[in-house]
Amino acid sequence: MKDRWKSPGMLLGMVLCAILVFFAVFAPQVAPHDPDRQHLAHRLEGPSAEFPLGADKLGRCVASRIIYGLRPSLGLAVTITALAGFIGTSLGIFAAYFKALDALLMRITDCFFAFPGIVMALIAISILGPGETSLMIALALPGWPKYARVARSKALSIRECGYVEASRAIGAGPFYILRHCILPGVLPSVVTISTLGIGGKIIHIAGLGFLGLGVQPPVPEWGTMLIKGLPVIEVAPHVSLSAMAAISLSVLAFTMLGEGLRDVLDPRSNLSDWRKLQFAS
Amino acid sequence: MFPFILKRIAALAPVLFGVSVAAFLSLSLSPGNPAEIALRALTASETPPKAAVMELEKEMGLDRPLYVQYWRWLGRTLKGDLGHSYQTGQSVVSAIGQALGPSAQLAGASILLALVIILPFGALSAAMPGSWVDRAAMTGSMIAVSTPDFCVGVVLFLVLSVQMDLLPVAGYGSFSNLVLPAVTLAVASSGITTRLMRTCMIQSLEEKYVITARSKGMGEWRVTGLHAMKNALPPVLTYLGAQMGYLFGGAVVVESIFLWPGLGSLLVDAVRARDMYVVQGCILVIACVYVLINLAVDMLQVWLDPRVREGAYEG
Secondary structure, three states, X not given: OHHHHOOHHHHHHHHXXXXXXXXXXOXXXXXXXXXXXXXXXXXXXXXXXXXXXXXXXXXXXXXXXXXXXXXXXXHHHHHHHHHHHHHHHHHHHHHHHOHHHHHHHHHHHHHHOOOOHHHHHHHHHHHHOOOHHHHHHHHHHHHHHHHHHHXXXXXXXXXXXXXXXXXXXXXXXXXXXXXXXXXXXXXHHHHHHHHHHHHHHHHHHHHHXXXXXXXXXXXXXXXXXXXXXXXXXXXXXHHHHHHHHHHHHHHHHHHHHHHHHHHHHOOOOOHHHHHHHHHOO | OHHHHHHHHHOHHHHHHHHHHHHHHHHHXXXXXXXXXXXXXXXXXXXXXXXXXHHHHHHHOOOOOHXXXXXXXXXXXXXXXXXXXXXXXXXXXXXXXXXXHHHHHHHHHHHHHHHHHHHHHHHHHHHOOOOHHHHHHHHHHHHHHHOOHHHHHHHHHHHHHHHOOOOOOOOOOOHHHHHHHHHHHHHHHHHHHHHHHHHHHHHHHOOHHHHHHHHOOOOHXXXXXXXXXXXXXXXXXXXXXXXXXXXXXXXXXXXXXXXOOOHHHHHHHHHHHOOHHHHHHHHHHHHHHHHHHHHHHHHHHHHHOHHHHHHHOOO
């Protein structure tokens, strides 16, 4: 158990995540320039001492925009994951405890699994229109069933444990049992898939930004920066490449942390859950 | 075997019902009055007369309760009438029909390419854990997992089209157009699957039949490649099947980068223009294809692995 904490991948993931969060919180202090300020003389200039990652088509500092871009990416990804995790986990343990709900909830999650996550997000955006609130709804909507499934299957096995039986025998009510006996056993798996899920959400947020359907300009956002850099990629590849590096690095950070957490918290996670786990993200 | 298949097909009914409700709601929840939008296109004026709008609403049944509307909509849909695009006036069924071919081509090519990556790397790294092949494959798959497909696409595009001028930038029609998007999706989807293959192979190499095969004096290549791999495949195939269903409609961003005229591009363009009949049609088709591919994979599973029949599968 103790050795698992020492896995280098997880440590690296933790350090990277900490750095990312630090940069997101202290963006105004860390960023070399105002992300919206246009330095027209430096348009499309490559990396230099003044502009560490160069400037974009409008002469804005790419490094500053990447740093400020952490805010919508991380902020939204964490919020969405928390929202989906909370809804899914609550529904999942309720379904495991109250058998009447179980079949219904499972059929509903089946329907959600019939769509690729990004398609469901696009449906929501087509109804709500692009914007940050609709982005949040659009990504939490396909996200929750995964948590419901995992929480349910964990809760079902915990339910049969002796201590739950004992609590019931001394007169504990269903909500007490759910909160104090079942939830603590479910949380490790939920924390693990949430951490992995944050990476998936970052990818989706960038993907929707790339399509012009996510966070709207002029807010600095990586997917938008990537697509805006494509037409000028032959003369100024630094714009798109920086955005891509930012996306991959942050996803990598959360994936490494999440996989490390899985080894520590949830070592015997079931292989048969793979399909469900990976596709609803 | 047959009861299993029947049970599996019966389980589809609630899913298809849910999908149809979702598709129906996507149209009725979207802002804007369909009667007004239709009239705007017909009369080519921004403000069609109120009376005409009301009349058309009645004709389209929009004044009836939602469940009546759903029922009628279902009837029309089952007859193959999905309405017309606001943008082009083309019928949604023919627009989707045109997009299905390219989507199937791309999804099929990507999965085949992905298999070429997954099988050797997954098997070799499981057979030689800790070796350089293993470490290279695992590092590569970690990178592939954390790189979104569109980033892979942009890098390939930058290197192969812009720098080396080997392949056309984007478009559809010839084989060379297919290469970039297919390689992109194959690389992106091989990341997780290679690791899954490795895990399954390691488990299967620990089984007793592998020891038996070795003790009979069978060569290591045959033990790994035949006996162990055959038993490691089912979970990998399940996963790839889901992946293929995903690629059919979910490869939205990659299709947009390479201007591939598949379902994903059709959906994104429709969402941008809020062309709701097309969005609705795409939703229905994408979900149905996804469900059917997963059904097919489960059938394949039964055929490959007799244990599944015995009820190890749970809905």
